[in-house]
Amino acid sequence: MTTRSTTEAPGAGAGPRKAAARTLRDAGAALAQLARGLGTAVPALAVLLLVVLAAVTAPLGVGLLLAAVLPRALHALAGRERARLTRVGPEVVPPDPPPVRLRQALTDPTTRRELRWLVRHATLGLVLGLLGVYLPIAAVRDTLFPLLWPVAPADATSTSLGFGTARTWPEAASVTLLGLGWTAIILGLGPALARLQANPGRRLLSAGPGTDLSLRVAELTATRAAALDAHATELRRIERSLHDGAQNRVVAVTVLLGAARRMVARDPAGADELLERAQSAAEQALAELRGVARSILPPVLSDRGLAGAVSGLAADCPVPCRTEVDVPERCAASVEATAYFVVAEALTNIAKHSGARAAVVTARSRGGRLRLRIEDDGRGGAHEDGGSGLAGIRRRVAAHDGTLTLASPPGGPTLLEVDLPCGS
Structure with missing residues (x-):
């Protein structure tokens, strides 16, 4: 089991080290975002060239045939970019579905906005994406050039810019x-x-x-209803745990103590036995109360953070479980609690139903989002209607306006992915 987490030891140098680590982390995330932008910038350039070609050949009639499919390509590409931007930052709320017929698309405001984005992303976005790939390569190449110089050809260019030839060690x-x-x-x-x-x-x-945001309002209304249902379900679970468990234990303690008090004079040995039973019942009631308290908000989250909590769950799982946690900064307490219960429920399902031999739990936070990935090599076939608690997990995730994706084909493997906003 391997766990990666960021912790800072107390001391005078902790602040600068933390700032340096944050700078490196932000720079790495920025380069990754720039490089991923090529995934839409290159198709954007292709679509832009097709738009230009359709406009030029329209008088010949060929461009009209080509332009008939361009709105669909433009809308699909814009949807991919919205999804990419949402994964690395605040959600990009899509407008109403734009028309795909050419005549309607030409006068549609959404299509016009997408065309303006297309021009910018196919030019500036493409250049910036190429910079995101080129800069780290150039930095590594030029920084390590003195090590490569002895084996480089004599007339090889020294710099990544394509000019200059080193003849001596100082050069x-x-x-x-x-x-x-x-x-x-x-x-x-x-x-x-x-x-x-x-x-x-x-x-x-x-x-x-x-833009009419009625669909988004309806979605948020459903999310709020799911949050209220999840809250009510959690309250019922706590009430059952207290009523059926700890309360019955306390009642048993009361009965045993009363019986022991009446027997202490005439049967001290019997009274002592009852007192032992009462003590045992009191210890069991205390243990159940601690379990209920931990289920409300696990203290391990406050003491050790999400990395320590996930490591503890993996250590207690009967199935060998490896964890990879990269959560440099704390999320909101409710988000961490939801993440904890998602991992706990998923590992419980793996142990009970999957027949898996190994599992992997991954947790990462980037761009204000916390992403969980729980994977096992079991028999698969998991679904939310199977009484496995997946419906409850989805309700918890929906309460934070997050998303849950489950892939569990028959024969396995099973992959559960959860995306949560860190600050909600």
């Missing part, structure tokens, strides 16, 4: 300064470049001020 070592410059650009400007790439999509692909 080779000076290339390292360029590599450090690339690194400084990544650390200082990486997040800004990622925001610059994402801003057109967030501004132009989201629902405009005049």
